[in-house]
Amino acid sequence: MISKRINEMMETSSFIRKMFETGSELKAKYGAENVFDFSLGNPHALPPENFNSVLLKKAADKTRHAYMPNAGYPDVRQKVAEFASTEQQKVLSGDNVVMTSGAGGALNAVLKTLLNPGDTVIASTPCFMEYKFYCDNHGGSLVLVPGKKDFNIDVENIEGAITEKTAAVIINSPNNPSGRVYPEETIIALGRMLKKKSSEIGRTVYLISDEPYRKIVYDGITVPPVLKHYNNAIICTSYSKDLSIPGERIGYAAVNPDAEDYDNLINGIILCNRILGYVNAPALMQRTIAELQGVSVDINLYKKKRDMLAGGLKEMGYEFRIPEGTFYLLVKAPGGDDMKMVDLLLQEKILTVPGRGFGVPEYFRIAFCVDENVISGAMDGFRRAAEKAGML
């Protein structure tokens, strides 16, 4: 018998598994080219050309592939810190950076460092629901508060959920699944509120900013800095999405040098990176991304896909807010029933994810990190589903 808790978790996340299994069955039956899979945030784009050339060069280096300091290679951390300093408008040194196994690895190391048994972490919906499991991994629980109608976070709602048990607030901008980029005024207001509440409850409420989509933004938008606006903030991010290398598991955590209890915080994250079994982030990937600071896949290709999808769906009466970043479109389910709409689309061999997987059951998510043929091929099916849903 396996653990009861894991059994329960498998049950609660079963619709994602169901979607995956249904997708595999459909592909086996009708051929992969006849199934339109928009279910996963797994980038279809190849990494940029210079990723391959740097990787080949690094792989050819006659060097040791040994254990290293658990935080990563010092020279890599330094290069990462220099670039992150610009993004965050805060001077960081390599000592403030811990190289991790993707953003997921960073989040787990940070949460393990912060949480006491029974502590809570607050997130605003819609959000990436793996946070729930990550909090649970370390004896805590995730508290969800509703975001605003335009998918911005609601600082007052977050404030209302803070108690003595609150260890942290997690934000994710650009957001999976809404594509929303939170405005700088919101980050400033959040920072002010967290400072005030921390002193009220006599406990530092840390802000974890999960930002693997920072470089995937459109229409000239830039993602506001977080470390500039709150001292007790930690960035968790990765190269998974912007370099199209999620399988390579490389990312980092960056801690604000002015954070409360800074030395323990950074040393705790380094220890947790080790004792979670990651030991250190993959060596070859660290050496590769060090040379690729600021590089990303061609964002225009994603913009083209976004516009193609959004343009087509709008005409059919689907309702959504144009995403400012990421490669996700969060669409209103007609009648507010996400499962029904996802089922109607499945009948058209179109795979999407119900919004309840992100805390918003009245929506469904379309991941458009797919080939353009998948988008154009799915349009007739989207139209038929809209007809069946009574939208046309």
Ligand SMILES: Cc1ncc(COP(=O)(O)O)c(C=O)c1O
């Ligand atoms: C919001 C968000 N955070 C974290 C992750 C995990 O990313 P990584 O592959 O870097 O672990 C994802 C992956 O989809 C994500 O969407």
